[in-house]
Amino acid sequence: MQLPSRVQVTEVGPRDGLQSEPAFIPTERKVALIEALAAAGVPRIEATSFVHPRAVPQMADAEAVLASIRRRPGTRYTALVPNARGAERALAARADELNVVVSSTEAMSQANVRMSVAESIAACAAVVRLAEAAHVPVACAVTTCFGCPYEGPVAPQRVLDVVARLVDAGVAEITLADTIGVANPRQVEQLVQAVQARWPQLPLGLHFHDTRGLGLANVLAGLQNGVTRYDASVAGVGACPFAPGATGNITTEDLVYLLHELDITTGIDLAALLDAARLMREVVGHEVPSRLLRAGPRPVVPAQP
């Protein structure tokens, strides 16, 4: 089994995980969570989202979050931005990277950002121009790459067309996102190989939801095809509020457990990450999908018979 020796985990819990929590989570709790994740060695954390507070009230404190965290050297704090206005705010708040979301289907694009796919790509290009002037890289997540809740199956060629326009717009990285958790390992392999064949140098990431239990099997397919960047949400919280039937991202600690068991380096301390997961569970105040929080990592000291 050929696998990469090192993988970068991007933690999206503070943004993708928390955005659909109904009760507002105080800024200091969000900050504590981000700091616990950074302390565990998570190299990249999507800290917040500079969307309009009316669209996602949970992220109304984006500036305060980025201003309050003690920044750990070596950790990259990224922010989701929907448009140039959001990018200006994120740059002013000193986000290390910007993340833009573009849908691969028209219906999801309208539901998520109230723009056509072309308008959304143009908004992404505007973000890239602003960020370039500030020497901040822009990553782009392409949603519903493996299926859309409104349009059904999505042909790989549609995804490739969107990626081509994003590459032209100057995005630094592309993440293929399975927004509603319908991807399967063979489909992951096919889409990844198609993107790699056309853009061999493009830094590629994968973003899976564990809606139907295939999240980590899809990660395995990504690893076997050389993909070295994965999004995950600590404790497994979250779901896109605009994608019906969606559930949480894959769970960061379950992903890191898998990677470490496969002898893949992440730079993350799993015990410290489990502390962050317990904090997340406390912050949201409800049950979370995390398997590792329940089972614990593989026992170091064997139980006595």
Next chain:
Amino acid sequence: MQLPSRVQVTEVGPRDGLQSEPAFIPTERKVALIEALAAAGVPRIEATSFVHPRAVPQMADAEAVLASIRRRPGTRYTALVPNARGAERALAARADELNVVVSSTEAMSQANVRMSVAESIAACAAVVRLAEAAHVPVACAVTTCFGCPYEGPVAPQRVLDVVARLVDAGVAEITLADTIGVANPRQVEQLVQAVQARWPQLPLGLHFHDTRGLGLANVLAGLQNGVTRYDASVAGVGACPFAPGATGNITTEDLVYLLHELDITTGIDLAALLDAARLMREVVGHEVPSRLLRAGPRPVVPAQP
């Protein structure tokens, strides 16, 4: 991605799933569950266990269960037996196949069956002799192949030694079991390849628990190495009562969803299987790990934006 075109799913929920339920489940409920699974097209169902009722009170009605089910042509009803006495009972009750469990570690063997590994293999050989006379095949599950709760990591050579003695004893099939859910995909590949290299014709199956979320990723590794038989438990219920920290088997409907998404034939009707899963959830009367019961299969009719 090279995958088999057909896989046999063995349902173990009525036995492995129910055995640790504290309240006795009435025989007619067990029978209804088995009949629902057979109606969904599950080709092989571990229906019960002929252990001593004091050891596993939940299985005290083994004879009554096998006598009561309306047998569906083409479905194989198997029974777990711990020894010759259990085999005699199972054969008298007209089980289609017998399943024996042998541990790969001494501590697990003592905890599970109060015998040494050698004694357990001898017991299996005695079962094979009885079953041969009745023309009934005997399968053997080797537990703790990937790690033991008492002894820690298990070297592949120890598993191969146990398999060698079981093959000599005349078992028809071997299932490699990850009793406590510590296997990872690379380890699955290595052990499967080692067994296949030594016994290329031996029918091989895999039995995973989803304790740490890697169950279906491990199935993918098995599929990629040509393994065409997997155990699973409907609704994801169950845990070995003698293996500390163990949780349920992989979930049958999540497994079948994965297989069908990969264009692998199972002969199972997923919608009917979900009916059986709902029945199982009702029978045990508590929350179950099944992802598909919550999310439903991939939507056929897209949602409206």
